Amino acid sequence: MNKNLPVYFSKQDGDLWLTEEEREDLKISYRIKEILFEGQSEFQHVMVLDSYSFGRMLVLDGIVQTTSIDGYIYNEMISHVPLCIHPEPKKILIIGGGDCGAAKEVCKYAVVDQVDMVEIDKLVVEVCQHHLPEVSGPLADSRVQFIYDDGVNFAENKENEYDVVIVDSSDPIGPAKSLFEKSFYQSIHKSLKADGLMVCQSQSPIFHQEVMQQTYQRIGELFHFVKLYTAVVPTYPGGLWSFTVGSKNYINPDPARLKDKETHYVNKDIIERCFSLPQFMIEQYPPF
């Protein structure tokens, strides 16, 4: 494995361990059953591992992205919340999301006519559909169009097209760095219809305060509404994870839209309450 990646394998008492270096002072180790896939694409290092605690894990450039044990929490939260806010989400753009979990959730809504899935790295989609069916599902839905492109390039050329944009990006390093820039949010704003809204994953309120604050500020300066919500995703450092919604018009979710959707984490109470923030976040992120 490339020595510059923030990850390494080691052996302890005959067991294989993967250690992810979150920061200089924080490492997380997983006991590994098997390396199912390892390869290098044009964009990043890609692995799928079978682990004891988290089941199958997608690891990109040494960072765990999603797992078969808790991937549904993140994917349901990044999809159902915006789709319960917009009253008629017909045309959806997903940027990133190569594990296909967000696309799977979005397709549960009959009102959705078209899902444009813009992922930079085809290898991630192929590997997840093969090794991570619990996360990606079969995705044989004719409403989903796969477009292999950089989300920044794709969004630049769009105007007044989408009802909802979901930015399901990896961390703001490597190919995803530009998905956290203000110019990218400006393109997203332009790509949305007059009553459209966007959501993005905005990292950990505990460990990534700078990125979170920047994201909140940048989206807040562009959109009429900006609001944060959270979920606890055990795989991610610190557990508590944030999502930022920027909306031109609607901001209150209608939990009734969840009716008949098969979910494992999201329910009506969670949709209503996920915007209730811990006190330290209310103080750090006063409403615009």
Ligand code: SAM
């Ligand atoms: N749930 C995950 C998390 O928060 O860690 C992220 C899910 S998904 C695996 C992230 C995807 O974003 C990856 O498949 C990656 O290839 C894709 N990606 C990164 N940069 C991108 C870009 N500039 N344009 C489009 N997709 C991008």
